[in-house]
Amino acid sequence: MEKNIVVIEGDGIGPEVTRQSVKVLNTIAEQFGHTFHYTYCLMGADAIDKTGNPLPDETIEACLNSDAILFGAIGHPKYDNDPTAKVRPEQGLLKLRKSLQLFANIRPVTTYASLHHLSPLKTKNIEGVDFVIFRELTGGIYFGKKEVNEERTQASDDCVYTREEIERVSHLAFQYAQQRRKKLTLVDKANVLETSRLWRKVVQEIAAQYADVAVDFLFVDNAAMQIILNPKQFDVVLTENMFGDIISDEASVISGSLGLLPSASIGKGAALFEPIHGSYPQAAGKDIANPLGSILSAAMLLDHLGLAKEAALVREAAEWTLSNSFVTKDIDPVNFYFTSTIGELICDYV
Amino acid sequence: MEKNIVVIEGDGIGPEVTRQSVKVLNTIAEQFGHTFHYTYCLMGADAIDKTGNPLPDETIEACLNSDAILFGAIGHPKYDNDPTAKVRPEQGLLKLRKSLQLFANIRPVTTYASLHHLSPLKTKNIEGVDFVIFRELTGGIYFGKKEVNEERTQASDDCVYTREEIERVSHLAFQYAQQRRKKLTLVDKANVLETSRLWRKVVQEIAAQYADVAVDFLFVDNAAMQIILNPKQFDVVLTENMFGDIISDEASVISGSLGLLPSASIGKGAALFEPIHGSYPQAAGKDIANPLGSILSAAMLLDHLGLAKEAALVREAAEWTLSNSFVTKDIDPVNFYFTSTIGELICDYV
Numbered sequence: 001m002e003k004n005i006v007v008i009e010g011d012g013i014g015p016e017v018t019r020q021s022v023k024v025l026n027t028i029a030e031q032f033g034h035t036f037h038y039t040y041c042l043m044g045a046d047a048i049d050k051t052g053n054p055l056p057d058e059t060i061e062a063c064l065n066s067d068a069i070l071f072g073a074i075g076h077p078k079y080d081n082d083p084t085a086k087v088r089p090e091q092g093l094l095k096l097r098k099s100l101q102l103f104a105n106i107r108p109v110t111t112y113a114s115l116h117h118l119s120p121l122k123t124k125n126i127e128g129v130d131f132v133i134f135r136e137l138t139g140g141i142y143f144g145k146k147e148v149n150e151e152r153t154q155a156s157d158d159c160v161y162t163r164e165e166i167e168r169v170s171h172l173a174f175q176y177a178q179q180r181r182k183k184l185t186l187v188d189k190a191n192v193l194e195t196s197r198l199w200r201k202v203v204q205e206i207a208a209q210y211a212d213v214a215v216d217f218l219f220v221d222n223a224a225m226q227i228i229l230n231p232k233q234f235d236v237v238l239t240e241n242m243f244g245d246i247i248s249d250e251a252s253v254i255s256g257s258l259g260l261l262p263s264a265s266i267g268k269g270a271a272l273f274e275p276i277h278g279s280y281p282q283a284a285g286k287d288i289a290n291p292l293g294s295i296l297s298a299a300m301l302l303d304h305l306g307l308a309k310e311a312a313l314v315r316e317a318a319e320w321t322l323s324n325s326f327v328t329k330d331i332d333p334v335n336f337y338f339t340s341t342i343g344e345l346i347c348d349y350v
Numbered sequence: 351m352e353k354n355i356v357v358i359e360g361d362g363i364g365p366e367v368t369r370q371s372v373k374v375l376n377t378i379a380e381q382f383g384h385t386f387h388y389t390y391c392l393m394g395a396d397a398i399d400k401t402g403n404p405l406p407d408e409t410i411e412a413c414l415n416s417d418a419i420l421f422g423a424i425g426h427p428k429y430d431n432d433p434t435a436k437v438r439p440e441q442g443l444l445k446l447r448k449s450l451q452l453f454a455n456i457r458p459v460t461t462y463a464s465l466h467h468l469s470p471l472k473t474k475n476i477e478g479v480d481f482v483i484f485r486e487l488t489g490g491i492y493f494g495k496k497e498v499n500e501e502r503t504q505a506s507d508d509c510v511y512t513r514e515e516i517e518r519v520s521h522l523a524f525q526y527a528q529q530r531r532k533k534l535t536l537v538d539k540a541n542v543l544e545t546s547r548l549w550r551k552v553v554q555e556i557a558a559q560y561a562d563v564a565v566d567f568l569f570v571d572n573a574a575m576q577i578i579l580n581p582k583q584f585d586v587v588l589t590e591n592m593f594g595d596i597i598s599d600e601a602s603v604i605s606g607s608l609g610l611l612p613s614a615s616i617g618k619g620a621a622l623f624e625p626i627h628g629s630y631p632q633a634a635g636k637d638i639a640n641p642l643g644s645i646l647s648a649a650m651l652l653d654h655l656g657l658a659k660e661a662a663l664v665r666e667a668a669e670w671t672l673s674n675s676f677v678t679k680d681i682d683p684v685n686f687y688f689t690s691t692i693g694e695l696i697c698d699y700v
């Protein structure tokens with residue numbers, strides 16, 4: 001099989017973790033006789049530094065012509081505390097999501113027995129947790145009209161949703177639920193927001209087409225509690241963009257390490273795969289970051305390309321490192337291995 | 351001292367818990383020689399049932415003429431799953447917040463050693479947690495323009511903030527931080543939202559007037575993680591309306607029981623005090639709900655009236671019940687006391 005993969009290393013620890021994934025993809029390609037063509041592109045603070053633009057046109061172009069995108073991380077503190085900055089790294093990622101119509105962000109939340117001791121939650125609360133968050137990714141308040149008046153005495157962000165935007169991600173989520181434990185929870189704030197009431201109405205309607213899926217509804221404030229109080233109750237969680245940003249990051253603490261959680265953003269064309277951990281600038285360049293988030297994202301990428309066996313092997317290798325204590329500093333601050341060593345070990349296993 | 355208190359029992363378990371607080375306030379009045387005049391008013395589903403209006407004008411009127419408001423809970427499931435309902439209980443509370451200009455919601459997050467075993471978090475993560483969330487309560491997306499077109503194919507909610515709205519709650523939060531450990535954390539999403547950038551800018555400016563307070567900034571997605579990963583890092587957390595709704599409920603799981611967390615909403619005139627637990631309709635009328643959230647809200651009310659000694663005594667009584675296992679069913683499902691019994695015990699102690 002021959003595939004075109006765009007690689008965007010991005011900011012902070014993005015480059016060093018992404019390189020491990022590329023090594024792993026190369027090993028997979030060798031073992032299984034595939035050819036992966038890589039196109040390296042810029043986005044984020046790195047792209048601003050080099051081109052002045054957080055998302056150069058060539059990056060969009062390359063992504064549109066690719067089969068999948070492997071992405072590292074975005075963001076740099078120098079932009080965060082300057083509320084008047086005109087150009088920001090995050091604009092690059094938001095624009096890419098919009099340009100590629102990556103309307104669904106998929107975040108599996110799973111736990112590993114060997115990491116239970118690292119979780120802030122009691123083991124009995126997290127054993128067997130296994131759910132997936134579907135976050136709508138190209139609508140809502142992220143993309144609505146933003147205004148600030150000249151004197152900076154008033155600002156606004158508009159949150160807009162259309163029925164179509166809700167429908168397409170909902171269908172995906174229902175179909176996913178059908179392949180799993182057949183439960184879907186919509187998270188909204190329908191007691192206050194008009195957009196949430198539209199979400200609830202559309203999801204109630206769509207539910208009729210998936211009679212085998214049990215549906216329930218949670219207000220986002222309650223959901224923020226339930227994710228910690230009783231995460232086992234969830235199977236597929238569906239929600240809008242901003243709520244999804246918050247609750248998916250909240251849910252990521254369950255596993256005990258943010259460093260190993262992957263994500264996929266899919267839509268009409270090419271799909272994008274990235275670890276959830278962000279650019280983590282304090283660790284950049286030190287070869288200490290956990291590459292598993294990126295490597296497990298590469299596994300999701302392989303799945304997306306239809307290479308299920310290959311994906312399973314990468315996951316097996318990742319779990320093998322964890323259960324044999326081949327781990328990075330975030331997991332064991334005393335006996336730890338370097339980012340690049342974990343990458344090698346996974347390649348060797350594969 | 352003579353004071354006028356409006357009592358709004360509200361929905362679900364609201365009436366039964368509020369009645370315990372009134373008993374406690376009466377006992378305090380007797381002990382300390384105060385006179386509290388109570389005016390009972392309607393709001394929420396209860397008010398809709400009786401008057402068709404979730405917030406009758408008489409309620410607003412009475413509140414405006416009162417020194418403080420003791421409120422139970424709001425909400426009924428029959429409205430939640432009907433996205434087309436025109437009248438909703440929550441409209442009552444939102445309108446009251448706006449009418450009384452209750453612009454700051456204050457939520458203490460504390461833990462009790464005797465309840466550590468009930469927390470979903472490991473004890474080492476929660477020992478000594480003690481922070482307060484300041485949530486802006488009368489602006490943002492809750493009160494912006496809401497629209498839905500006739501065919502229900504598109505809906506929108508506008509999030510607007512003015513500099514003044516941000517300033518007034520920020521000053522309160524900074525002053526509060528000065529009385530505590532002198533740390534303030536602003537939670538926003540300044541890498542995406544224009545309103546958040548205004549928040550960050552205004553808070554940066556105000557910080558200059560409170561040089562003794564250390565300020566930091568967290569994106570809301572990161573805050574949702576930090577609240578669980580390391581809640582001890584927080585002293586005063588300041589945030590906008592919607593983020594505050596989500597993270598304050600999230601933070602409420604730390605203590606091990608939602609049933610005992612109080613809140614205060616303050617502004618220009620009368621202030622409102624309510625437990626955070628909500629109407630919890632499944633438990634209504636069974637005399638099993640935990641009255642401590644309401645009773646500790648009454649303690650905040652006493653503080654607000656300048657009755658610090660009285661407030662401290664109520665808190666002491668509440669802690670005495672907890673450490674002597676006089677607890678409701680939510681805390682001990684086997685050996686439990688009724689709502690009304692806990693109320694009596696606290697009165698006896700006082």
Ligand SMILES: CC(C)[C@H](C(=O)O)[C@@H](O)C(=O)O
Pocket residue numbers: 074075090093094245541542571
């Ligand atoms: C970087 C930022 C714009 C982004 C978001 O909020 O969507 C990130 O937090 C994420 O969740 O992917």
Ligand SMILES: CC(C)[C@H](C(=O)O)[C@@H](O)C(=O)O
Pocket residue numbers: 191192221424425440443444595
């Ligand atoms: C009832 C509802 C409107 C309210 C809110 O979201 O503000 C509640 O959740 C709260 O936090 O007080």
